[in-house]
Amino acid sequence: MTAKPSPRGVFVPACTPFQADLSVDSKLFVAHCKWLLNEGANGLAVFGTTSEANSLSAGERTEALEQLIAAGISPALLMPGTGCCALPDTVALTRHAVGQGCMGVLLLPPFYYKGVSDDGLYAGIAELIQRVGDRRLRVYLYHIPPMASVGFSLALIARLLKDFPGTVVGVKDSSGDWKNTAAMLREFPGFEVFPGSETFLLDGLRNGGTGCISATANINVGAMRELIDNWTGPDADAKQQRLTALRAAVQRYPLVPANKAILARLQGAAGWNVVRPPLTALTREAQDQLFGAVEALGFELDATAATA
């Protein structure tokens, strides 16, 4: 836990597959995570928004995390989401992740109450860090106001960095606002800033960014890794344009079922189309439109790459 590799690269908020009865399909989950690492993922930000983590109970999350590690995935590659609405749940999940040796946790703010103050968010994080009480803890703030409605202001981040150096170490910025990402990169040198979309991957890397954590890394992680490994190369902008085009095509649809529909094709596993309520699977028609759009961009949808 001493040396920090930099840049971290692309961490995938791995989709969580479900059986028809909505239980977690552990076998396919493990296979998917291994497949992502094999495809080029630098790490896995399991239990994020794209993972339907907030549709999982705390017990389901800890069990699935343990299964990944038991299957041979190094916890040094894992940044599980642990932020819940209730502090006791956040503490329990975070303590568990640290105990498992995970390289960090991705921390959503408590997202039920709206219009809360920076003081209130700060108090929750301070309490979390004190309760977990483990020097190995590394917190990545998960800033996703379009979904959580509650987020981390620059002023709050500055305060956390000052009071918890070496513990609060990074952010996933899913604001979708490059200006905000750029401000984080500019104001907090050494802070690990992951844009929440590969649309900003190259801009991020050119400004000190760490990589990205993106929903569509579930289906396109290889190309993201290629750009990360060659971002100073002459064709970096062309690579970025291809990434951006694919992202744009996919995010015309709800991101979770769209990713899952494509995974069903890529891995030849129809079970991927199961989502938990309140999400709904794409209609057959929407799937066909999505497949057509991504194939038109040269994206291969056949299942030959599947390892599941």
Added chain:
Amino acid sequence: MTAKPSPRGVFVPACTPFQADLSVDSKLFVAHCKWLLNEGANGLAVFGTTSEANSLSAGERTEALEQLIAAGISPALLMPGTGCCALPDTVALTRHAVGQGCMGVLLLPPFYYKGVSDDGLYAGIAELIQRVGDRRLRVYLYHIPPMASVGFSLALIARLLKDFPGTVVGVKDSSGDWKNTAAMLREFPGFEVFPGSETFLLDGLRNGGTGCISATANINVGAMRELIDNWTGPDADAKQQRLTALRAAVQRYPLVPANKAILARLQGAAGWNVVRPPLTALTREAQDQLFGAVEALGFELDATAATA
């Protein structure tokens, strides 16, 4: 569970007291709930927004519910909130509440994902009802878009009433929009519609409403009950005006800490001022302003009524 008392009256989303270490103060919680019933509450909608329920773990909720019942509070008076983001949690809490004999559950929709469809929300409720699998289940929908961002449309309610008659039986409408409440009352005869604020109590009663479930019932339930019991009387409008004025004075402040600050005075128990993050207690200055405002309305803040 056969005859439905009508109108139900005022159900209180009882505030949850915490010790200084943020653990639930069970003794004060039981005392508060008994005090509310003694003050005139027709029932208790424990574990609502005002209860900081989403800041409690599922285990804390089931334990606190059992403590109320063990202390002699009839489950026929209890409508606990059980709606979580994750279906397994919602199922577990709902099954527990039904098993304890509670008269109903107040069901928040899963509130993390935004922009979800009626189909997705419907699927979650259908799954819940099927999994709980108990004819005693009575579901009250908790419509609070200002906080949850996700809500129950009239079209979705119509569909649920058609498919789950006798199970989906009512709603708490915390939209703050009387037109929405009026539409529910008009379109769904027999559906138990609780406005989420006493501001609409008399309008509700005059249009077939069931009573109200309101944050400020924690501090003013007696006056609400008096209006409910005398809503056809000549001074009903004057009673309503007094309720409305107090509500307006309190809701100038964040409702949870404002209620708690007043409870600390009313019950002579300073511990009431503890809230869980991300909420924050009112400053001393804000408390003084609040106290001055409610006293100016003739509201008594001395602690003589306390039973704790």
